[in-house]
Amino acid sequence: MSYDTFARYYDDLTQNIDYALLAAYYDELNVRFGGRRGILLDLACGTGSLSVLLAERGYDVIGTDASPEMLDIAFSKQHGGVQFLCQDMTELDMFGTIDTTVCALDSINHLESIDDVRTVFEKVALFSDNNALFIFDVNTPYKHEHILGDSTFVYETEDVFCVWENEYLGDGATDIQLDFFERAGDLWRRSSDGFTETAYPRETVEELLKGAGFELCAVYEYPTLNNPTETSEKLTFVAKIVESKNAEAAPLETGRQIL
Numbered sequence: 358m359s360y361d362t363f364a365r366y367y368d369d370l371t372q373n374i375d376y377a378l379l380a381a382y383y384d385e386l387n388v389r390f391g392g393r394r395g396i397l398l399d400l401a402c403g404t405g406s407l408s409v410l411l412a413e414r415g416y417d418v419i420g421t422d423a424s425p426e427m428l429d430i431a432f433s434k435q436h437g438g439v440q441f442l443c444q445d446m447t448e449l450d451m452f453g454t455i456d457t458t459v460c461a462l463d464s465i466n467h468l469e470s471i472d473d474v475r476t477v478f479e480k481v482a483l484f485s486d487n488n489a490l491f492i493f494d495v496n497t498p499y500k501h502e503h504i505l506g507d508s509t510f511v512y513e514t515e516d517v518f519c520v521w522e523n524e525y526l527g528d529g530a531t532d533i534q535l536d537f538f539e540r541a542g543d544l545w546r547r548s549s550d551g552f553t554e555t556a557y558p559r560e561t562v563e564e565l566l567k568g569a570g571f572e573l574c575a576v577y578e579y580p581t582l583n584n585p586t587e588t589s590e591k592l593t594f595v596a597k598i599v600e601s602k603n604a605e606a607a608p609l610e611t612g613r614q615i616l
Contacts, residue, residue, distance in 0.1 A: 405431025
């Protein structure tokens with residue numbers, strides 16, 4: 358998926374996301390479980406809205422995303438001191454260790470396979486400092502089967518009309534097709550993007566975390582501190598590295614922006 362069209366309209370089409378609430382939520386979880394307001398990795402940062410707000414809360418933020426188009430938008434709004442790196446999650450490569458990693462807005466569900474999820478967890482573990490936290494949210498199989506699956510959503514702004522069509526493929530996988538109609542004078546120009554999201558059972562996610570060297574701290578119903586239920590649509594995981602695999606690495610330098 359190129360995100361070429363999607364990136365241009367992502368912020369307009371996701372105005373329902375309360376980034377201020379999300380930043381406060383991740384900050385609260387980090388503090389609650391003993392995390393430092395130090396170097397924070399915003400994994401799959403998209404257009405950088407969360408990165409900027411976390412930086413304003415005192416973190417030294419590094420945002421990574423695989424999409425240059427998304428990072429172009431992020432760079433245009435970036436807060437002083439935030440650095441943005443163009444990196445695929447599965448190829449994460451830091452120059453030192455991280456105090457806290459967050460991965461928001463079900464980005465883990467976008468990974469193509471369970472092996473990719475395992476790789477990402479192992480990469481985050483590799484670049485985590487001692488007692489570093491990994492906090493992320495994921496859609497649940499319940500949401501994919503009963504809420505997203507085989508549903509169609511329509512979004513409209515002044516400049517674009519978007520039709521979002523889902524097809525539930527089974528085993529937690531949902532195929533998503535986006536058709537954009539962009540205003541071009543008196544005409545409309547059509548373009549399309551598509552991708553697949555996969556939701557894994559909670560037990561599978563916990564096993565992958567443990568296998569990567571994480572200790573599970575908590576699982577909540579997103580975006581609360583409530584225990585999950587069978588009908589929870591999204592879960593928040595909080596995990597900790599007890600002993601860093603990269604403890605001798607030099608601390609990361611912040612303050613540069615790299616696309």
